[in-house]
Amino acid sequence: AKDGYELWLDYRPLENANLKTEVDRLFSGVFFFGQSPTYEIIRKELEISSQQMIEKAPVFSMERLAKTQVWMGTREELSQVLGLDQQVQIRELGEDGYWRGPIDFQGKTYYAIVGNRPVGVLYGVFDWLKSIQTETFNPKTEKSDSPKVKLRMLNHWDNLDRTVERGYAGFSIWDWHKLPGYIDPRYIDYARANASLGINAVSLTNVNANARILTTDFMKKAKVLADLFRPYGIKVFLTARFSAPMEIGGLKTADPLDPAVSEFWKKKTDEMYSFIPDFGGYLVKANSEGQPGPHEYQRNHAEGANVLADALAPHGGILIWRAFVYSHEIDEDRHKQANLEFEPLDGKFRDNVIIQVKNGAIDFMPREPFHPLFGAVKNTNLGMEFQITQEYLGQATQLVYLAPMWEEVLRSQTYRPTPNSTVAGIIDGTDSGQKLTLMAGVSNIGTDRNWTGHLFGQANWFAFGRQAWDPYLTSAEVAEEWIKMTFGQKPEALVKIKEIMLESREAAVNYMTPLGLHHIMGRSHHYGPAPWVEGGRADWTSLYYHLADSLGIGFDRTGSGSNAIAQYAPEIAKAWSDPNQIPEKYLLWFHHLPWDFKLKSGKTLWEGIGLHYDLGVKTARKMEADWKSLEADLDSEQFDHVRQLLAIQVQEAEWWRNACLLYFQTFANRPFPAEIEKPE
Numbered sequence: 001a002k003d004g005y006e007l008w009l010d011y012r013p014l015e016n017a018n019l020k021t022e023v024d025r026l027f028s029g030v031f032f033f034g035q036s037p038t039y040e041i042i043r044k045e046l047e048i049s050s051q052q053m054i055e056k057a058p059v060f061s062m063e064r065l066a067k068t069q070v071w072m073g074t075r076e077e078l079s080q081v082l083g084l085d086q087q088v089q090i091r092e093l094g095e096d097g098y099w100r101g102p103i104d105f106q107g108k109t110y111y112a113i114v115g116n117r118p119v120g121v122l123y124g125v126f127d128w129l130k131s132i133q134t135e136t137f138n139p140k141t142e143k144s145d146s147p148k149v150k151l152r153m154l155n156h157w158d159n160l161d162r163t164v165e166r167g168y169a170g171f172s173i174w175d176w177h178k179l180p181g182y183i184d185p186r187y188i189d190y191a192r193a194n195a196s197l198g199i200n201a202v203s204l205t206n207v208n209a210n211a212r213i214l215t216t217d218f219m220k221k222a223k224v225l226a227d228l229f230r231p232y233g234i235k236v237f238l239t240a241r242f243s244a245p246m247e248i249g250g251l252k253t254a255d256p257l258d259p260a261v262s263e264f265w266k267k268k269t270d271e272m273y274s275f276i277p278d279f280g281g282y283l284v285k286a287n288s289e290g291q292p293g294p295h296e297y298q299r300n301h302a303e304g305a306n307v308l309a310d311a312l313a314p315h316g317g318i319l320i321w322r323a324f325v326y327s328h329e330i331d332e333d334r335h336k337q338a339n340l341e342f343e344p345l346d347g348k349f350r351d352n353v354i355i356q357v358k359n360g361a362i363d364f365m366p367r368e369p370f371h372p373l374f375g376a377v378k379n380t381n382l383g384m385e386f387q388i389t390q391e392y393l394g395q396a397t398q399l400v401y402l403a404p405m406w407e408e409v410l411r412s413q414t415y416r417p418t419p420n421s422t423v424a425g426i427i428d429g430t431d432s433g434q435k436l437t438l439m440a441g442v443s444n445i446g447t448d449r450n451w452t453g454h455l456f457g458q459a460n461w462f463a464f465g466r467q468a469w470d471p472y473l474t475s476a477e478v479a480e481e482w483i484k485m486t487f488g489q490k491p492e493a494l495v496k497i498k499e500i501m502l503e504s505r506e507a508a509v510n511y512m513t514p515l516g517l518h519h520i521m522g523r524s525h526h527y528g529p530a531p532w533v534e535g536g537r538a539d540w541t542s543l544y545y546h547l548a549d550s551l552g553i554g555f556d557r558t559g560s561g562s563n564a565i566a567q568y569a570p571e572i573a574k575a576w577s578d579p580n581q582i583p584e585k586y587l588l589w590f591h592h593l594p595w596d597f598k599l600k601s602g603k604t605l606w607e608g609i610g611l612h613y614d615l616g617v618k619t620a621r622k623m624e625a626d627w628k629s630l631e632a633d634l635d636s637e638q639f640d641h642v643r644q645l646l647a648i649q650v651q652e653a654e655w656w657r658n659a660c661l662l663y664f665q666t667f668a669n670r671p672f673p674a675e676i677e678k679p680e
């Protein structure tokens with residue numbers, strides 16, 4: 001039975017006889033043109049995969065020609081056997097790209113996997129193995145690929161005591177207590193999984209950072225992980241607490257313009273690089289939700305970020321500064337705060353700074369319009385922050401495939417800097433022109449045997465990596481790859497599982513927050529519905545967001561309200577200000593409307609809300625029924641795991657629908673539409 005530990009690298013025995021013969025032949029003679037720790041890793045991956053797929057060890061040939069079937073190496077290493085055109089073509093694939101395909105040489109055809117660096121070869125090998133796993137491999141065709149985003153990064157919100165903020169899959173996999181002496185084999189499997197997707201950077205620690213992360217003892221621990229990850233092409237980043245100069249540096253201030261403070265950051269950073277010569281850099285959350293930052297000293301975000309950026313620059317390090325800033329002390333729509341603080345600073349950040357922006361302006365809701373910072377600045381590097389862990393999307397009990405949500409955000413048209421610009425084009429540099437590009441995902445990984453709690457959480461880790469590599473992939477093609485690699489090749493299972501995945505996110509939006517509703521989850525834990533929550537900080541209550549009363553519902557962010565809509569390009573601001581023109585999925589995000597407002601369907605707003613919640617529940621039930629129909633096709637342990645969780649998901653969907661509709665009815669004072677199941 002399968003417990004999910006192997007992730008998508010669960011190389012199943014090949015059933016297709018032709019493919020098996022072909023793989024057998026190729027694995028019988030693999031030759032490396034050079035030497036590199038990364039090639040050792042490739043050898044190990046071929047050993048694991050070959051044993052499992054064809055029940056044989058691969059043969060690593062010692063001679064370039066006679067016994068060899070497959071050539072591996074960099075463009076330079078293979079230069080004698082590559083044609084000139086091919087060399088040019090491969091060079092253009094850049095640092096992380098790869099080419100794989102047949103090469104004719106002295107009357108024999110070899111299969112070659114070539115990169116510009118060993119890590120490119122590694123990516124090529126993983127892609128090759130994937131093509132075998134998904135039965136799409138053809139030794140006669142060539143394929144080349146290269147990532148569109150430079151930093152493809154996981155952010156762990158892991159605390160030093162191994163608790164994980166918003167983690168639903170057990171504890172942190174980083175065992176700081178036993179480091180640096182003890183290496184958990186899981187670290188290696190983690191690196192393999194990431195490298196198989198092209199993820200090349202990880203921030204190990206929570207953005208709500210502990211200053212101890214920057215102490216010498218801790219650096220020694222982090223160094224062990226950095227050394228382990230290096231041959232996989234993965235760089236380590238750490239979170240820096242802005243007040244560290246006081247907490248661990250003995251200073252009286254953390255004022256970024258104080259010379260002693262910049263000296264602290266310089267020394268600390270030099271020390272870090274003495275342990276980790278290719279250290280990635282720092283990730284900082286400042287002046288947000290009570291975290292310390294430059295505002296304490298009347299300095300702005302640029303002044304705060306630049307002091308750390310200057311310490312990193314001589315080493316080639318990068319400073320990632322988050323745009324998730326808001327404070328209840330500012331009497332403004334929370335939606336507006338990031339733009340209010342960052343737009344005036346455009347051009348003031350150092351070149352090695354990236355501002356990491358959440359996909360939407362509020363907080364990882366089931367659906368948000370794209371963040372208005374994308375497109376609003378011209379001379380600032382912007383990176384994307386997605387949340388893989390399902391804080392607001394059912395946590396670890398619900399199957400919600402997030403790729404359609406990310407796809408929706410990435411394809412959103414920003415109209416700036418050019419009329420055709422999209423969010424993807426801004427973060428990958430094609431529209432923005434920025435060279436330093438980043439996509440980060442808040443990890444859903446923990447100590448659970450299957451890593452992510454819910455087996456389908458693995459699909460979100462997988463999809464994040466794939467979309468970070470190529471933001472233009474469709475969620476459907478990514479789902480298909482993952483399904484085949486996880487469940488095998490049964491066509492009926494493939495079709496049904498794909499359907500379940502592709503409808504899951506819209507289902508969650510429907511039974512949680514349809515028509516632009518947002519942030520009506522339970523206070524602080526964010527699990528389950530609680531549209532009635534009040535008290536405490538205004539912007540942490542549900543009432544702040546839905547504003548239901550006897551007349552209507554929704555947050556007016558148009559000119560008659562907070563006017564957050566004006567932070568978007570004029571094309572958007574104009575169209576979306578009209579409740580009859582705005583896409584209905586964003587309706588109540590921007591408009592406060594009467595309960596009898598007419599929707600495109602001809603139904604009233606009140607009826608529409610009821611129908612959406614009800615549809616969400618019905619879709620959840622359909623997902624459960626479809627899954628149950630696959631019992632004979634699936635591994636029993638995997639089947640049962642997901643079956644039980646889907647039963648919980650159906651209950652939770654009903655809970656959401658019933659709670660929200662009964663609560664909103666106390667304001668709307670109208671009967672439920674006749675076609676829906678009555679909430680109770």
Ligand code: GCW
Nearest residue numbers: 157165166207208285324363
């Ligand atoms: O989504 C909110 C979470 C906090 C988190 C914060 C952030 C790390 O509820 O737990 O803190 O966002 O992104 O900084």
